[in-house]
Amino acid sequence: MLNIASIVVTYNPDHSIRENIESLSRQSQEVIIVDNNSSSIEFMSNLPSNCTLLRCESNLGLAFALNLGILHALKKNFDAIATFDQDTLIPENYFIGMMKDLKFDSKSKIGILSPQYIDRATGVKKAFASRALNKNLQLDSYNLTRSTMTSGSIMNPFAIMKVGLFRGEMFIDQLDNEICLRYRKAGYL
Numbered sequence: 001m002l003n004i005a006s007i008v009v010t011y012n013p014d015h016s017i018r019e020n021i022e023s024l025s026r027q028s029q030e031v032i033i034v035d036n037n038s039s040s041i042e043f044m045s046n047l048p049s050n051c052t053l054l055r056c057e058s059n060l061g062l063a064f065a066l067n068l069g070i071l072h073a074l075k076k077n078f079d080a081i082a083t084f085d086q087d088t089l090i091p092e093n094y095f096i097g098m099m100k101d102l103k104f105d106s107k108s109k110i111g112i113l114s115p116q117y118i119d120r121a122t123g124v125k126k127a128f129a130s131r132a133l134n135k136n137l138q139l140d141s142y143n144l145t146r147s148t149m150t151s152g153s154i155m156n157p158f159a160i161m162k163v164g165l166f167r168g169e170m171f172i173d174q175l176d177n178e179i180c181l182r183y184r185k186a187g188y189l
Contacts, residue, residue: 002095003079004028004154007069009062010043011036013086017043020089025050027095028082032072034065062150063166063175070165074157080104081160085151089120095154104156111159111188112180114148144189147180159188 006028010017024031025048032052035041036059044053054068066083073081080099084090091097098113118124153176163186166175183189 002027002029002099004082004095005030005032005069005073005076005078005080006082006084007032007034007066007073008084008086009034009036009065009069010038010086011059012038012040013043015043016089017086020084020086021051022048023090023092024084027090027093029078030073030076032069034069036060036062036065061168064168066150066175067165067168070155070160074160078157080154081157082152082154083150087120088117088151090152098154104158106158108156108158109187109189111156111163111183111186112148113142113154114145115152117149117152146184147177150176156188159183159186162186163188 004027006024008021008024008031010033021031021033028050030050030052031048032054033044033047034054034056035044036056041053041055047053052072054072056065056068062085069083070081080095082095094115098115102108102110102113104110163179163182166179
């Protein structure tokens with residue numbers, strides 16, 4: 001198993017959250033669940049042993065909650081930090097497939113990896129950003145994009161320490177685009 005922390009932000013999730021968390025717990029060293037003051041946390045009973053629950057006293061938004069989880073993960077020196085919303089279900093061997101040829105270290109220029117995803121409603125495979133920045137970049141099965149989606153992305157901890165966290169005042173919209181701009185400005189892909 002790769003040394004990965006997965007952060008899941010929740011807010012009044014439906015029953016599918018259990019399956020999502022269990023899938024993450026099988027593939028992550030630690031699953032950090034940051035709950036944005038859900039009205040009930042029954043869904044959090046009997047969590048797998050590698051899950052940590054952090055509860056917010058109010059709904060402070062996605063960026064703030066992700067930052068709480070990231071700070072928790074950075075203290076434990078994980079090799080990578082993955083971010084998820086409560087609706088994302090990953091397939092088996094997700095991290096192995098995503099990180100197959102990559103390793104994050106202080107010299108790595110990869111800041112964030114983002115997957116293609118399958119829309120649960122339609123079954124259609126989609127990518128968050130379809131325009132490649134540099135078609136000459138040779139990274140085998142990877143494409144360089146302008147920005148990534150937050151859920152399912154894998155972040156380089158060294159890049160986080162250099163570039164910083166999500167902007168906490170950004171409740172939900174554009175936080176992924178904004179952090180990608182900062183990563184690119186700092187020289188990360």
